[in-house]
Every structure is written in structure tokens, then in C-alpha cells.
Amino acid sequence: MEQLNLTTSLFGIASVVVFLAAYVLAVLEETTHMRKSKPVMLAAGLIWAMIGICYAGQGLSDVAHEKAAHIIE
Numbered sequence: 001m002e003q004l005n006l007t008t009s010l011f012g013i014a015s016v017v018v019f020l021a022a023y024v025l026a027v028l029e030e031t032t033h034m035r036k037s038k039p040v041m042l043a044a045g046l047i048w049a050m051i052g053i054c055y056a057g058q059g060l061s062d063v064a065h066e067k068a069a070h071i072i073e
Contacts, residue, residue, distance in 0.1 A: 002063060004054060011054045015047045 006012035022043030026036040048068065055064035 002060060004058060004060065006051070006054060009054070011050045015050055018043045018046050018050075 006015070022039040025032060025034065025039035029036050052061075052064050052068075055061060
């Protein structure tokens with residue numbers, strides 16, 4: 001099964017930025033008056049969407065689907 005190395009790609013860097021933003025919002029829960037789960041779930045969805053877009057762009061949609069299905073199981 002082919003895997004893409006996204007660590008130095010735009011999608012990889014954007015994923016880290018999204019994760020850090022969600023982490024900061026979770027830490028600032030008292031200040032923002034927002035539950036920790038909201039930014040974390042949004043970040044998870046955005047990161048999975050970016051991974052899916054990247055894999056689909058490389059013609060590997062089936063690989064991304066298999067990995068997502070494995071995590072959901």
C-alpha cells in the first residue's frame with residue numbers, strides 16, 4: 001500500500017498549524033468560554049479533509065479511504 005510523505009508538504013505544515021491553533025483554543029477554554037471539544041473536533045475534521053484532498057490529488061483515494069476506515073473501526 002502506497003503512502004505519501006506529507007511532513008514537508010503544504011498540507012503537512014497546514015495540519016500542524018491547525019492542530020496548534022486547536023490546542024491553544026483548548027488551553028484557553030476559560031477565556032474563550034468554548035468547550036475544549038469544539039476546536040479539537042473541528043481541527044480533526046479539517047486535518048482529515050486535507051489528508052483526503054492530498055491523497056485524492058495523487059490518485060490514491062482508495063488508500064485514504066482504507067486508512068480512515070481502519071481508524072473508525
